[in-house]
């Protein structure tokens with residue numbers, strides 16, 4: 001490894017400081033919601049940042065990382081295999097990438113259509129046969145836009161029950177819960193409240209599917225208030241994303 005960080009380097013110190021601030025925000029929001037005993041899982045979204053930063057984060061105790069592009073995620077997961085990290089795929093996913101994602105991801109947070117669930121099931125079954133991987137946790141991404149035409153990925157709430165049935169019935173897939181990105185423009189609280197309602201309906205049919213993946217740098221407090229179990233935090237830990245090269 002050419003980019004192993006020095007324990008005392010200044011970037012590690014910067015990341016450590018930002019992590020402390022974010023962890024304090026999470027603890028304060030959880031305490032305000034009366035759930036300090038059930039802190040959400042922190043997924044650090046490392047897209048566009050180098051593998052060396054992920055190595056620093058792992059040394060600082062981060063266990064879960066998120067990526068939104070298969071090519072970048074696959075390369076980082078291969079380079080960092082010995083770090084023992086749990087990889088979450090959080091971006092829009094083309095069906096043809098399912099096979100690659102199934103090689104490194106423990107969870108996909110952006111399952112939003114039957115074709116993708118089918119492709120993931122097939123890919124995971126193949127990977128299970130050859131490498132014995134664990135089942136893939138699938139979060140159904142829900143669109144919270146009022147204007148269906150404007151929506152940027154995600155199943156509309158009415159389509160969630162059918163997709164959930166399909167995932168629950170698929171070998172190799174585990175229905176984990178729901179995921180959403182708060183729409184631009186409106187405040188995050190009404191959006192996350194709506195997501196909590198979609199989650200409650202899902203859990204009524206699928207009692208184990210209690211996951212709620214919600215909350216980014218700007219809105220993690222609102223997400224925790226409405227029951228988020230998984231936070232996806234990028235820029236407040238890593239700083240602004242470098243320009244795409």
Ligand SMILES: *Cc1c(COP(=O)(O)O)cnc(C)c1O
Pocket residue numbers: 045047068090091181216217218232233234235236
């Ligand atoms: C980039 C990204 C995040 C992290 O966003 P920040 O605002 O940088 O915290 C979370 N979720 C998804 C789906 C993302 O693409």
